[in-house]
Amino acid sequence: MASNVPRCSQRRLVLSQLPPAGADHDTHAVPASGEQSHGVASILDRLDALVYVSDMQTYELLYLNEYGRNVWGDYQGKTCWQVLQADQDGPCRFCSNGRLLDAQGRPAGVHVWEFQNTANGHWYQCRDQAIPWPDGRIVRLEIATDITARKRIEQELHLAVTRAEALARTDELTGLNNRRAFFELGERLFPHNRRARPMAVIMFDIDHFKQVNDTYGHAIGDQLLRSVGEALRPLVRPNDVLGRLGGEEFAVILADTTLEQAAATAERLRAVIEAVQVAEGDRTVRCTASFGVAACNCATCNLDAVLSEADGALFRAKHRGRNRVVAGRSA
Numbered sequence: 001m002a003s004n005v006p007r008c009s010q011r012r013l014v015l016s017q018l019p020p021a022g023a024d025h026d027t028h029a030v031p032a033s034g035e036q037s038h039g040v041a042s043i044l045d046r047l048d049a050l051v052y053v054s055d056m057q058t059y060e061l062l063y064l065n066e067y068g069r070n071v072w073g074d075y076q077g078k079t080c081w082q083v084l085q086a087d088q089d090g091p092c093r094f095c096s097n098g099r100l101l102d103a104q105g106r107p108a109g110v111h112v113w114e115f116q117n118t119a120n121g122h123w124y125q126c127r128d129q130a131i132p133w134p135d136g137r138i139v140r141l142e143i144a145t146d147i148t149a150r151k152r153i154e155q156e157l158h159l160a161v162t163r164a165e166a167l168a169r170t171d172e173l174t175g176l177n178n179r180r181a182f183f184e185l186g187e188r189l190f191p192h193n194r195r196a197r198p199m200a201v202i203m204f205d206i207d208h209f210k211q212v213n214d215t216y217g218h219a220i221g222d223q224l225l226r227s228v229g230e231a232l233r234p235l236v237r238p239n240d241v242l243g244r245l246g247g248e249e250f251a252v253i254l255a256d257t258t259l260e261q262a263a264a265t266a267e268r269l270r271a272v273i274e275a276v277q278v279a280e281g282d283r284t285v286r287c288t289a290s291f292g293v294a295a296c297n298c299a300t301c302n303l304d305a306v307l308s309e310a311d312g313a314l315f316r317a318k319h320r321g322r323n324r325v326v327a328g329r330s331a
């Protein structure tokens with residue numbers, strides 16, 4: 001970047017040039033005594049934090065404390081992006097210089113941010129500000145502390161919370177949405193007060209499941225439910241909501257789907273469930289399911305009303321002999 005400021009290598013930081021606190025950039029700093037400058041150097045070099053100063057136009061590093069020199073190496077005659085970051089062939093895309101000055105080009109206060117260093121992968125909390133330099137320039141000062149350990153704990157905590165939330169919404173046996181997640185997602189999907197669009201619900205229930213448990217045992221019953229869940233998952237679209245409502249009862253909410261389309265989907269689900277097999281010794285355990293389908297096409301109808309209609313249709317499917325699809329009304 002072009003600059004009319006002389007190269008900083010000609011005027012690398014001399015600690016006695018550090019501007020006194022509160023110095024205005026239009027005034028000249030009062031040079032510190034040799035003893036004072038040694039003291040300041042000592043303090044800066046003993047800090048458990050990176051401290052650096054760079055030219056805001058040329059990006060040249062004017063000062064790097066001992067912490068910085070130990071981690072990033074020699075800085076003399078180099079830019080901040082060459083020393084402090086990896087694989088940069090120019091000023092960093094994430095450089096905060098633009099935030100350090102106000103519209104009039106005056107120091108705008110301290111900008112605090114967190115950043116993962118591209119050279120060593122550590123996380124830092126950076127406190128950046130523009131400060132006046134004794135020669136009248138405004139330069140960038142950054143003080144950065146390593147927060148990698150805290151960041152790791154935060155990330156682990158975030159992961160644990162995400163996992164716990166997912167578990168609280170997942171049916172343990174089948175991995176499908178549990179009842180709570182099904183209703184939460186369903187309420188979001190339903191077109192309350194929104195543009196009317198067709199929505200359909202399929203409710204289904206494994207037939208004579210008590211007999212399966214009684215004949216083959218609860219563990220085989222569980223395995224059959226797991227296998228049904230696995231077989232169903234690929235059949236629903238990403239926007240649909242498939243869940244196990246409890247026991248051997250399942251439901252799917254189908255977005256943008258008419259009653260006829262939902263009935264056809266239910267027929268596909270029925271055939272897939274009929275084909276599920278679980279081996280028990282030399283026997284093969286199979287099951288069928290009964291389906292009730294309902295749909296709505298208005299902005300005011302709600303999930304409960306359509307589920308109740310689908311439940312009525314499911315009841316009729318059971319009574320008409322099971323292993324079949326019965327379509328209810330389209331509201």
Ligand SMILES: Nc1nc2c(ncn2[C@@H]2O[C@H](COP(=O)(O)OP(=O)(O)OP(=O)(O)O)[C@@H](O)[C@H]2O)c(=O)[nH]1
Nearest residue numbers: 205206207208209210211213218219221222247248
């Ligand atoms: N293995 C297993 N069985 C379950 C689970 N949840 C519920 N059940 C059983 O599912 C059976 C449901 O029986 P019913 O409600 O009488 O229904 P059904 O025998 O399927 O008969 P229809 O629905 O009328 O065809 C009961 O025996 C429950 O104990 C589960 O998670 N695992």
